[in-house]
Amino acid sequence: MSISEVPKAPLRGEVIHEGRRHPFEVLGARRSALEVRFTNGTLPVDRMEVEGAEVTLIADPIAIGRCRVEGHRGVGDVAMAHIIPTETPLRCDDLYKRRLVVRLDQGFDQTALLQRRKAEIRPEFRAYTADLVYDLAIYRQLFDEIDASLANEKPETAALVRDSVRAKQGRAFLRFFDERLAQLETMVAGFTRAEHERHGFYFRRNVWGNILTSAFLARTNIRPRGYAGDSMMMQQLYDNSYQGDSLFGQLMHKHPIETAAAQAVRNRRKLLVDLIEAAYRDRPDPSRALRILSVACGPAWEVRDLFTRAEDAARFSCTLLDQDEEALGEAEHHIHLVGTRLEAPVQAKYLRDSVRTMLMSKDIVAQFGKHDFIYSMGLFDYLTAPVARSVLTRLYELLEPGGRMVIGNFHVENPTRTYMEYWMDWVLLYRHEDDFQALGRELPGATFEIYREETRSQMFLDVRKPRG
Ligand SMILES: C[S@@+](CC[C@H](N)C(=O)[O-])C[C@H]1O[C@@H](n2cnc3c(N)ncnc32)[C@H](O)[C@@H]1O
Incomplete structure (x- = not known):
């Protein structure tokens, strides 16, 4: 479809x-x-x-x-x-x-206003930022000199030398970056939300040149599709490789995708496959395929992982919903390829829609169908409590009796939070276990479990609906 x-x-x-x-x-x-x-x-x-x-x-x-x-x-x-x-x-x-x-060009109207904002920055923060920019420039020049010295080298030789530099001086640079991040965290620990926003803005203007060297940081800041976490960023997170033309750019790309939050995204992809397999074993109606709904599916890598043998095509039927046509198109393309490789077409439906439509729907079951396993990753981190509660209630209506629903949200203790806010301009709505549990308190008959993955930055609300 x-x-x-x-x-x-x-x-x-x-x-x-x-x-x-x-x-x-x-x-x-x-x-x-x-x-x-x-x-x-x-x-x-x-x-x-x-x-x-x-x-x-x-x-x-x-x-x-x-x-x-x-x-x-x-x-x-x-x-x-x-x-x-x-x-x-x-x-x-x-x-x-x-x-x-x-x-x-409308940003140019605000240059004077934006320049005045530096007066509101704490002196110690200015000093921290200036020192960091200087120290990064020292590293950048050293790595750039190595790139320049390899310019006329045979590609295989240059690749070997780059591997060695990344493994030694590159790793030392990543540790230096970690130390500076730890200092940043200490410095901003007591800031109010408004101070975080002001200082984060100032910080990113100062390190903008460094941000642009990193494919990942550039994308989280520029957001070509209007939001952070698009399918290209997901791909970068999953690849977890040195990407970029220069050694310095490669290191600036690799550092943010080695964080706990990035690892949590990789962990949840694997966890989802395990959860879906468990839901299959425990399925309410063994006479048919397990019906899965992914809400805000993005590129749906976990669905591609799910299908490894031709028999899997008959075991699962998927509905994938996302507001982004490009992400959904990518999911469709790759899931189709999986079906072709297995010589067994995957049963999948692709819905380009916003969860906000669900909130307004008069007959939600007719519109979105009933499902045995519903999940949503990377969405609730953007929904305020009233919206999150309403979306959860509506998703619960789509759950078959005996079905299971798993929702992800970054935890308040996410150790990558300051890094994300200051370097990536990526602000999430963090939740604690109690906030998460409170979202589902009124779901009729539901039982809950809350757990986190290995890095403890990503939390899951696991909801079960009683069997009839
Ligand atoms: C961080 S990505 C996560 C994608 C996927 N769940 C994963 O874990 O790989 C967030 C996705 O949420 C989608 N999204 C954001 N707001 C949405 C909304 N209101 N309705 C549907 N999708 C939404 C975005 O288009 C994007 O694909």
Whole structure:
């Protein structure tokens, strides 16, 4: 089954050229360009600037100023083009996906305000940050010199030398990084939430150049898909390898994915396979496949792990739900490949939807089906208690009698918390066992167990529904 479409009114507009108006419909968007189809069948211009364009958001046309129109293909009488706003560059993906007009340069309006914020930073924190930036620069230059010296070397020789440098000087650098993180934790331990935010912002501006050397840190900060924890970051966490063009960049990438929190993500992937296997052995109805629902499934690596033999295709039937089309598409692609490899197609349904839809659904069972094993990892860390409680209640409605539901949430004792907040700009809603248990207190007849994985940073709420 393919990804279910979220119905949305088409975004339409007009290009104004030599006083005439040419209507178009927007079919997609890149960050800085709209992909359009001219609905009167002709391209007004190609590779030229037009006087202006408008798009109609809800009811009102919004002028987006002078644009360049670049025709890119035309089949029959279909006139396709990219429209690139040039007078005021816009975030066209936001315009298309979220119906928001966001100027690409709007951050520049705030430079003076942001520069003034440094006055609110504690002197000892400024000194810590300045020293760190200096010390990182010392390491960076040394590693860069080794890269430069290997530039003309045979690739196999260069690879051997890099392995050796990573194992010795690289590991020493990672330990230095650990020590500096420990100092940071001590320094910010008594901060209020507002102080964390201010100092974290200041800190990231100072170490920005270092952040950009690391594929992982760059992605958590820039968030190309609008949120931290996207399928590319999950892939990086699972790969746990030295990624990057330079030695320094590789080390800056490897360090954050060796943390307790990153290990917890790898641990939960394995734990889920074990839990699903246990749910299969204990399934309420042995005459059929175990029905599994993954909520906020992302790339669903654990589902790919689940299918190792052709017989598994008949043992499990999966429903995967996520709001991100790209993550869901990736899950679908790889699960399809697993089915092809095993010569036994996996029974899987892919739903592009938000859990917020569940909260509003009048007939949730008709919409999402009943399941024997429901789980959600990496979602509840973003939900406030009232929303989390409502989502849990609705998921419980989808659970078959005798079914089991497992929800993950990072624990308040996550040792990577400061690192995540200051270096990765990754703020979660942490929970304690009591908070977690309280979310499910009103689920009728439910029994609970709460446990953590090996690193003790990830906690699981394991809910069982009584059999009939
Ligand atoms: C950190 S990832 C975890 C993915 C997966 N569960 C795993 O452990 O690999 C979080 C996922 O939650 C999804 N997500 C966030 N908010 C959501 C919502 N309101 N409804 C559905 N999915 C959501 C994101 O698109 C993303 O794929």
